[in-house]
Amino acid sequence: MEDFIAKASPEFEYCTKENEDTATIIYTSGTTGSPKGVMLTHGNFIKAFDAHFEFFKFKNFEEELSLAFLPLTHVFERSWSLLCLYGGARVYFLEDPKNISKALEEVKPTMMCAVPRFFQKVYAGVLEKAEEGSGVKKKIFKWALQTGWQTAELKRNEKSIPLDLKIKQTIADTLVFSKIKDRMGGRLWFLPCGGASLSPEITRFFESVGIHVTVGYGLTETTATLTLFPLTRFEHGSSGRPLPGVEIRIGENDEIQARGNxxxxxxxxxxxxxxxxxxxxxxxxxxxxxxxxxxxNLIITDRLKDLMKTSNGKYIAPQPVENLLTNNNFIQQIVLIAEGRQFVSALIVPNFEFLRDYLRKNNIAFTTWEDIVKNEKVNDFYKKKIKELQSDLSDYEKVKKFTLMPSEFDISTGEITPTLKVKRGVVLKKYAALIEEMY
Known part of the structure; x- marks a missing residue:
């Protein structure tokens, strides 16, 4: 350090930084209000990074390679990429997230942080591909998933794997899982997930394939991570356990409260x-x-500000229902409406890629998306799909009416955040007329 100071230009002043000094200001996404500039300190970052390495006890971390494709303006990617560099790993940066599929195959990362929508799309795509296969291929796929799940459960609980199951797992990996992993670069094994909740069936799927999805919970105000899945003995459907140096308690109205580094x-x-x-x-x-x-383990119920109360006095947490429906490959985005209403309705953005394929297979002529979303056959198809997906929900939670949207909610229009969370207030105000038509 002395040599560096001696060689430094006299035009610059070398300043030491204390843990309490502000390192950066990151603005919140503003899903429920105006964005606020969050002041995070050097100590916040360094102590959070050290806590992660203590928590996971990574081996040879400097050999890892991360692909950054989420906006660096968001605390999740910013913190994760800095953590990787702090630990000596390499980080590749992707300018356009739409090129993620190509980048995965080119870069072949071993680690990568992602938001729930990424995992939902991979999951839905794999299931759709399997469904299109022959009867024999469907049976092989189902058998492989069962085998992978048995193996994953033993690993999760730190139990030894019998020789016969190891042999089955090798076959399953050769016939099915290797193809899925190759589409994601072939080397991914550790995927932190944040920004919103992720359904347990999706984490179970990736564990069965052999890719560990580390579900976590945190906010911009907490330097991202408060809790997360450990490598073993985690609980599907939870948000994991607190990092070292983090304390969690449940306060008034079941609010999650935290303190720590x-x-x-x-x-x-x-x-x-x-x-x-x-x-x-x-x-x-x-x-x-x-x-x-x-x-x-921390179990997230919902954002307190997002809880909806129908005119019948029933409380509805929108995220679980929205996750249930967007896990399907025909639904890209959804916003539930229920506050002060007699029933639940929704604005639904179709997955246009899969919908276009459906139109072709069912000989429905494509005109414009504005016309297609009003098409009677298309709406009947979505009614049937939604009815199937929410069959296990309580009646008051079920979407009774919906409107198909002709285009995606977009960051540039202020409708979604950089981590693809819908800004509910913005959407409800912008499409108020469409919503009223459903009532």
């Missing part, structure tokens, strides 16, 4: 707003509802 310095230029999100004894109020199970 990653908690922000405050909102830039907004001391009153900062004060509002801290309790009198210094715990940060996340605005999310949840509970902690007997094994210390």
């Amino acid at each position: 990653g908690i922000m310095k405050g909102y830039y230029g907004k001391p009153e707003e900062t004060q509002k999100v801290f309790t009198g004894d210094g715990w940060f109020k996340t605005g999310d509802a949840g509970k902690i199970d007997d094994n210390g």
Whole structure:
């Protein structure tokens, strides 16, 4: 360091940085209000990174390779990419996320952080491909998934794998799983997931394939991670356990509260707003509802501000229902409406790639998407699909009416965040007339 200082240009002043000094200001996505500048310190980042390495005990981390395709303006990708560099791994940056498929095959990453929509699309695509196969191929696929699941469960619980199951797993990997993994570059084994909740059937699927999806929970205000899946003994459907140095408690109205090394310095230029999100004894109020199970895993219920109450007095948490429906390959995005209404409705953005294929197979002439989403046959198809998908829901949770949208919700129009979460307030206001038509 002395040599560096000696060679430094006299035009620059070398300044030491303390843990309490602000390292960056990252603005929140503003899904439920105006974006606020979150001040994160050098200590926030360094202590959070050290906690991750203590938590996972990675081996030969400097040999890992990460592909960054999410916006660096968001705390998730920013923190993950910095963590990789901090640990000596290589990071490739992708400018256009739409080229992710090609980039995966070219870069062949071993690690990569992603949002739930990425996993949903892979999952839906694989199931669709399997469904199109012959009867024999369907049986092989089903057998492979069962074999992979048995193996994954033993690994998750740190139990030895019998020789016969090892042989079956090798066959399953050769016939099925290797093809799925090759489409993702062939070397991925560790995938942190954040930004929103992810259905347990999807994490189970990836574990069966041999790719560990590390579901986590956190906010911009907490330097991303508060809790996450360990490599073993995690609980599907949960958000994992707290990082070292992080404490979690459940406060009033089941609100998740936290304190620890990653908690922000405050909102830039907004001391009153900062004060509002801290309790009198210094715990940060996340605005999310949840509970902690007997094994210390955090279970997210929903965002408190997102909870909806129908005119019949029933409370509905939209995220589980929205996840259930978007896990299907024909639904790209969805926004539930229920607050103060007599029943649940939804704005649905079709997966246009799969819908176009459906039109071709059913001899429905393509005109424009504006016309297609109003097509009676297309709407009947979605009615049937949605009825099947929500068969296990309580009647008051089910979508009774919906409107198909002719285009995706987009970042440029302010309808979604950089991590693809829908800004519910923006969408509800912008499409108020369409919503009223359903009632």
